[in-house]
Amino acid sequence: MHVDIANALADTASPGISRDALARLDDQVAAAHDRIERGIEGREHGYAALALPEDVDVDAIRETTAAFADTETLLNVGIGGSALGAATITDALANESSVDAYYLDNVDPEWITALLSEVDLASTTVNVVSRSGTTAETLANFLVVRDAMTSTGVDWTDRTFVTTGEEGPLRRLADRHGLPNLPQPEGVPGRFSALSTVGLAAASVCGHDLDALVAGASEQREKLGPSLHSNPGYAYGAIAYALDQRGASVNAMMPYAESLETFAEWFAQLWAESLGKDGLGQTPARALGATDQHSQLQLYRAGPRDKLVTLVRPTERDDHDIPESDAEELAYLEGTGLGELMDAEFDATEASLAAAGRPSVRVELDRVDERELGALLYAMEAACVLAGELYGVDTFVQPAVEWGKNAARGLLGEGDYDEADAVAAKDELIIE
């Protein structure tokens, strides 16, 4: 995995960073790295995430999930950081697995009802994931899934394990029913937990190679050092920060692979919840190549100069030949493959942005496999932690999200929350 930052330099783009400013930025990276390394060594809250390649116990994950070897469908009941890391991995590698993995990370009743009526619950494994064990959406979905199993004569206690902390309602419920429990990593916020029990349990149920995922992350861990020039993660985080400072307040994450579409969702949570505070932060946007060339690219190339476009692709993938056609106008497609076309689209988009003086960063994986995914996830987490240091924000908290959670709890009558009063106090100006 590597990044190419040339098209984010002021030589090409505006906003862009000059070579002199890049040298000054590298001094800031060195100082930030000292802080990060201390945090990792001391397993401080949040920084502990970057120690996961060393700390995660893949044998314990394999041991717990071995009891569910007959799984045909996995229902991962969790939201935010308790869904997106696992979903990134299993969606990216879905073609390699015989297990269909679904992420119940929303409480849309029509969607849940339809899903539960489609899957064979007798061969379904349920992983209920919640760091706090209190998230209303997760607990509600779990109760619904459990009820669906009971109504179809499936013993839900045989088919369920939980991934949660030492305390909380979910843990108590799991203990009461003797459900296997995978512990949450200490000091690792949900959005940084892809490379822990939280992200890897689903990967294990789907039969993916946990050792390779961790090995890819370890490679990137070893690259953490005092310069952005020897570390793709730091390079990405430093450039994204520097461009935001120069006006690129939006970061459009655009993978050129269907298998990486969920990665852009995971990145959006990582970037938004970690950096969006104190009036600072860069807004993550989600796009998919080549599809969104035909929808969003117009804005990225010719709209306000407030965007950094991050183009992600595997350099190697199984191609599919484009068959001969009987139309002369289509002759140019003959002898090529869909993958070749995808690559041409990627190169064309990158060049078209550069020709318009718009900044982009290229992120390339050797291929979409466990090792490269582990590397990508770790590098982006390191990028985010570094960016947090450069902004000077508290990367590992999300008080603004907690506000909404409290308001919803208050509305549902779980207790007295001031936040719920604000909902009732809303003004109305209705137009019909």
Ligand SMILES: O=P(O)(O)OC[C@H]1O[C@H](O)[C@H](O)[C@@H](O)[C@@H]1O
């Ligand atoms: O894992 P849980 O405690 O259920 O939390 C799930 C999610 O809840 C909140 O929305 C937080 O802002 C997220 O960071 C977290 O990932």
